[in-house]
Amino acid sequence: MNTRTDRFNDVHLHATSVHGWGQTYSQLSAGAAQCALSQFSTARIHAFREHINQRVVQQGEAPRGQICFAVPLAVTGAARVQGRAADDKCIFVLQGGDEFMFHMPMHMDMLSITFERDAFERAMSGAPWPSGIDALLRQPVVQVPGHRLAESRKRLLALFNAVIAAPEEVFTPEAEQQVEQAMLGELMRLISDPACDRTQRHGSSSRSFIVEKCHRITVSDAANAPSVEELCKRLKVSRRTVQNSFQSVTETNPVNYIRSVRLNGVRRELMATCASELSIGDAAAKWGFFHLSHFASEYQELFMELPSQTRRATRVNLARQTATA
Incomplete structure (x- = not known):
């Protein structure tokens, strides 16, 4: 145990x-x-x-x-x-x-x-x-x-x-x-309770499908973050449909959601690397952030700390992770 x-x-x-x-x-x-x-x-x-x-x-x-x-x-x-x-x-x-x-x-x-x-x-x-x-x-x-x-x-x-x-x-x-x-x-x-309906069939909602597709598009090409207009064109739906889908499923708008997913991607990059191996600017660029002052402000707003305050990996920890992989 x-x-x-x-x-x-x-x-x-x-x-x-x-x-x-x-x-x-x-x-x-x-x-x-x-x-x-x-x-x-x-x-x-x-x-x-x-x-x-x-x-x-x-x-x-x-x-x-x-x-x-x-x-x-x-x-x-x-x-x-x-x-x-x-x-x-x-x-x-x-x-x-x-x-x-x-x-x-x-x-x-x-x-x-x-x-x-x-x-x-x-x-x-x-x-x-x-x-x-x-x-x-x-x-x-x-x-x-x-x-x-x-x-x-x-x-x-x-x-x-x-x-x-x-x-x-x-x-x-x-x-x-x-x-x-x-x-x-x-x-x-x-x-197996008799009161449990074993014929239930609950399909995925179209709003959830739209959010999931937008999420996957965002992370599939992290350095080129899509705009809402681009997502609408790729999914062949209206801006209002996209807006309503995100509000219903995620309780936020698509701009905030996509930015948050990308900021999380940068954070994972920073935590997985040593400062000497990957700079904050390079990590941000990998996720489509090219204006560092704006990026740092948005990062701090989401995580309550600046990118420079995020704990980076050490060589000792990276060596341990490699040994156990």
Whole structure:
């Protein structure tokens, strides 16, 4: 049993600290980031609870060979998971290898549990689950009965907190297996509840599709940031449609969103390199910022620090990262 609890003042450090996940977090709302991450792992599951005070877009790929569940503990604003509207009355499901994009509101609090796929399928094959479960698990957002979700959320969180608080009590393979089975059983009871509609089909919204396409266009050619007019032409939609899409999905306008994604890109560049290897100006230029005074002001407004105050990598840390890669 491996357990760990961390606090960060940067969403990038938070994202890279989630064991086994290849993902990028970009901070969208202005202010100092405050992130909390607790996690534990056994041979067959990885569970983690994350809380971030800022609005964040998460992008990456779910761990291959796994099936991943997320139970929101608090959703305080507009949230989109794989283009679907999400709230605190649903759970999220990702299949291993799935690319994902989550738009999470400020102060999002979430408990995620990732199961080794083969072990999960063996557990399913040994129980008489109702028809439709397989199709339901292919939906990224699953609406579940509110009272059942509240009960399951309480039990799952209590179990998670107990392991984090006293990992020494889960020191044998038998004890680990009990934890695994308890978490798996709780989730399966939740989605097999007779009140759970196993025919639900919630498609991705056109507004989410527009935001995701704009995001991918922005990061695919970072040095040449597209204007809103250029995005409208490429997507063949009106400016009002783009504006409304971003406001609905991200709670900001497209100019602010695109600039924030690019500023996050610069920040990751700075944190991943030594000052002697990459200058602030060169890092900014890689993401399309060529007026350094404007760039520094926008960077400070978003992250509450100047680019020169961002902690850079050291040669020792880079050597360690290379050795463990």
